[in-house]
Amino acid sequence: MTHLIGRAHQGRIEQLHGTDPNRIPVVCVNAPPSRDDAVNWSAQLAVFLGWDLYRRDVDGRSVLRMKDRTGPAAHVMRASRTRLVLVDGVDRLRNNDIQPTFDFFDFLAAEIPLTVIWCGTGAREILHEARGERSPALPRPADTRHTPTPRNSVPVLWVNPLPYTEVWGRTLNGFDEKLRLHHHKKQGLLEHAALLHRLSEGRMEHLAPLISQAAQIAIEEGGEAITEDVLREAAAFLDT
Numbered sequence: 358m359t360h361l362i363g364r365a366h367q368g369r370i371e372q373l374h375g376t377d378p379n380r381i382p383v384v385c386v387n388a389p390p391s392r393d394d395a396v397n398w399s400a401q402l403a404v405f406l407g408w409d410l411y412r413r414d415v416d417g418r419s420v421l422r423m424k425d426r427t428g429p430a431a432h433v434m435r436a437s438r439t440r441l442v443l444v445d446g447v448d449r450l451r452n453n454d455i456q457p458t459f460d461f462f463d464f465l466a467a468e469i470p471l472t473v474i475w476c477g478t479g480a481r482e483i484l485h486e487a488r489g490e491r492s493p494a495l496p497r498p499a500d501t502r503h504t505p506t507p508r509n510s511v512p513v514l515w516v517n518p519l520p521y522t523e524v525w526g527r528t529l530n531g532f533d534e535k536l537r538l539h540h541h542k543k544q545g546l547l548e549h550a551a552l553l554h555r556l557s558e559g560r561m562e563h564l565a566p567l568i569s570q571a572a573q574i575a576i577e578e579g580g581e582a583i584t585e586d587v588l589r590e591a592a593a594f595l596d597t
Contacts, residue, residue, distance in 0.1 A: 359445040381437035388446030399426040447477035518559030539581040
């Protein structure tokens with residue numbers, strides 16, 4: 358999902374401004390697996406940017422070129438007009454990594470006009486807890502609809518279930534346009550809007566695999582159209 362967000366953002370930028378080999382509109386980094394030392398996010402940025410982290414010393418041994426690449430990475434991202442950073446694997450962060458991680462990306466966002474999206478299993482709860490620790494007097498998200506967020510708090514985009522309104526219809530039409538089933542009617546998903554909303558709970562992380570699985574079933578069974586029965590079969594398959 359993280360890379361889908363990144364590709365969609367880059368595609369939008371290229372639609373608006375054309376292809377530019379000097380532009381890096383989005384950077385995607387991933388928390389490393391279990392380790393003994395603290396997460397070096399500057400190294401993760403360097404890997405994404407294609408830098409060689411190591412060099413050979415006089416004895417032919419592989420050694421780090423530099424420990425902290427924050428400055429060079431920030432310079433390149435600023436020059437390349439990077440505007441989105443996707444941080445995946447938040448669930449793999451150890452407790453003592455969480456605060457330094459937020460501080461690091463807060464620094465980047467202050468240096469460059471960035472939006473940071475945090476991804477990973479339980480990312481919402483992890484961010485929620487960290488947000489409370491950094492600003493303990495701050496109300497929870499349900500109470501902050503009209504409350505200004507302090508400048509030093511972690512900026513969070515709360516991705517809630519989509520309401521059953523015209524927004525839901527536009528979302529389904531976006532999926533509909535990408536379907537290539539021989540017998541599927543244009544905007545056919547709208548006929549099952551209520552069922553899709555109930556089965557997915559209005560959540561994109563449920564809706565996308567549901568429609569994908571339904572399309573696969575429609576192809577395999579030869580109907581080449583998404584029907585109510587196909588959707589229920591897809592939902593039952595995903596629940597197993």
